[in-house]
Amino acid sequence: VWNDCLDIIRPDVGDENFGTWFKPIKPVRVDADVLTIQVPSQFFYEWLEEHYVPVLKKAVHTVLGPTGRLEYSVIVDSGNQQNPAVAVNYPNGSANRKSALNGIGADDYSPFTFKALNPQTINSRLNPNYSFDNFVEGDCNRLARSAGLAVAKKPGVTSFNPLMLYGGVGVGKTHLVQSIGNEIKNNLPNKVVLYVDQNDFTSQFLNALQNHKMQEFQNFYLQVDVLILDDVQFLAGREKTQEMFFHIFNQLHQTGKQIIMTSDCPPRDLKGFQERLLSRFKWGLTADLQEPDFETKLAIVHRKMQADGIDMPTEVAEYLAYSVDTNLRDMEGVLNSLIFHATLLKKDIDLDLAKEVLKNIIKEIQSDVSVDFIQKTVADHFKVDLEAMKGKVKKREIVIPRQVAMYFCKRYTQLTLSLIGSNFGGRDHSTVIHALESVEDMMKTDPNFKNTVEELGKRLKMRV
Ligand code: ADP
Numbered sequence: 001v002w003n004d005c006l007d008i009i010r011p012d013v014g015d016e017n018f019g020t021w022f023k024p025i026k027p028v029r030v031d032a033d034v035l036t037i038q039v040p041s042q043f044f045y046e047w048l049e050e051h052y053v054p055v056l057k058k059a060v061h062t063v064l065g066p067t068g069r070l071e072y073s074v075i076v077d078s079g080n081q082q083n084p085a086v087a088v089n090y091p092n093g094s095a096n097r098k099s100a101l102n103g104i105g106a107d108d109y110s111p112f113t114f115k116a117l118n119p120q121t122i123n124s125r126l127n128p129n130y131s132f133d134n135f136v137e138g139d140c141n142r143l144a145r146s147a148g149l150a151v152a153k154k155p156g157v158t159s160f161n162p163l164m165l166y167g168g169v170g171v172g173k174t175h176l177v178q179s180i181g182n183e184i185k186n187n188l189p190n191k192v193v194l195y196v197d198q199n200d201f202t203s204q205f206l207n208a209l210q211n212h213k214m215q216e217f218q219n220f221y222l223q224v225d226v227l228i229l230d231d232v233q234f235l236a237g238r239e240k241t242q243e244m245f246f247h248i249f250n251q252l253h254q255t256g257k258q259i260i261m262t263s264d265c266p267p268r269d270l271k272g273f274q275e276r277l278l279s280r281f282k283w284g285l286t287a288d289l290q291e292p293d294f295e296t297k298l299a300i301v302h303r304k305m306q307a308d309g310i311d312m313p314t315e316v317a318e319y320l321a322y323s324v325d326t327n328l329r330d331m332e333g334v335l336n337s338l339i340f341h342a343t344l345l346k347k348d349i350d351l352d353l354a355k356e357v358l359k360n361i362i363k364e365i366q367s368d369v370s371v372d373f374i375q376k377t378v379a380d381h382f383k384v385d386l387e388a389m390k391g392k393v394k395k396r397e398i399v400i401p402r403q404v405a406m407y408f409c410k411r412y413t414q415l416t417l418s419l420i421g422s423n424f425g426g427r428d429h430s431t432v433i434h435a436l437e438s439v440e441d442m443m444k445t446d447p448n449f450k451n452t453v454e455e456l457g458k459r460l461k462m463r464v
């Protein structure tokens, strides 16, 4: 009977899908008008139900007549789980799950075998160099870090499941999730931890699809206690991969396994995702990592130099923390280059060397934003008179924009402090220092002001 069904199904679904989704099915029995088929897993069952109901219905009705029904028996996914046998009736429509085994004794199942993952030998794809110890805590990452630490202590137990960390390029997402993975592996060696980036996941999935290894693919993932999926935003528009992830996500989540994800934006801004997947992303905790602030960058510089046993004068560290304002990955590049110069070329690290290195690595911060442009943009933004701002007026409405403009001149041009001062009505360099300090103070105490300055900074960098 099943073979007759298959003959009907095959042309409807094509050889590829047929091999993946119908070949692995085993007929179990036919009882009057009820055909029972055995599918290798719960996931497999769900996939069939979601994609092939019309096809199955047609086949069953053709072969068994209009009262024909189909029942599934689902093979347990792993040894310690109850067998969720499932019965689905056609033509009555939607899935009608029965939790009984429908008279099929456990002996009737040929246990589906797969290589069990061994927590000690599985390749977790974690980089041991990433740890909480070398992850510098700052205002920019405090919440994400402590959520990560909580999850690392009790994976799957806290309500932070999934844990979704988001933020721009180079803010430390990968570092943080890798640290969580390493921490779990160190403290809870029996947990199977797996780190994959979206790319690995997608290519494994496509590979499995082509080679009819869907079963192995999902069994593999379902054995994982802690799944870390990095850069999920790249799953955008990948319908099938998302679908597979959706199923894996559900099963892991239901069985109390921990899921950790990163993304470049909050779930609500992710485009090209199925709504049901997005809603799951929001189930647990979503925490952001922000662009690192000056103190955090300074601490990162110090930490890295210490780790490599290199002396760096404080002024150089401060200069770097101040100047590298693209992202921490660029900072990493600058520091590595400095270490290279210091160790291999046996040079001392000083301000000149740092500037030289910086120039070669981060083109953007080489000045081609002119003082004129900065002054005009800032005056426009604050709606103050440009000439007044460049001049000597001491009114507060003018002084603040002037200080902000000086601040950007320091940041985005190579001008010395005295030269900056001379562009603002011939002020001296101590006035400029005072301006820089007061802008930084205001940014610390006034979040609105900080936002304004950051927005302006972005516009200046893009020269719009
Ligand atoms: P993302 O994944 O968000 O793009 P990464 O985790 O790859 O960023 O971080 C970029 C670089 O900055 C890495 O070398 C990382 O070790 C370093 N880094 C980021 N945040 C921190 C931090 N808080 N403390 C120490 N190093 C950090």
Ligand code: MG
Pocket: 173, 174, 175, 230, 231
């Ligand atoms: Mg990353």
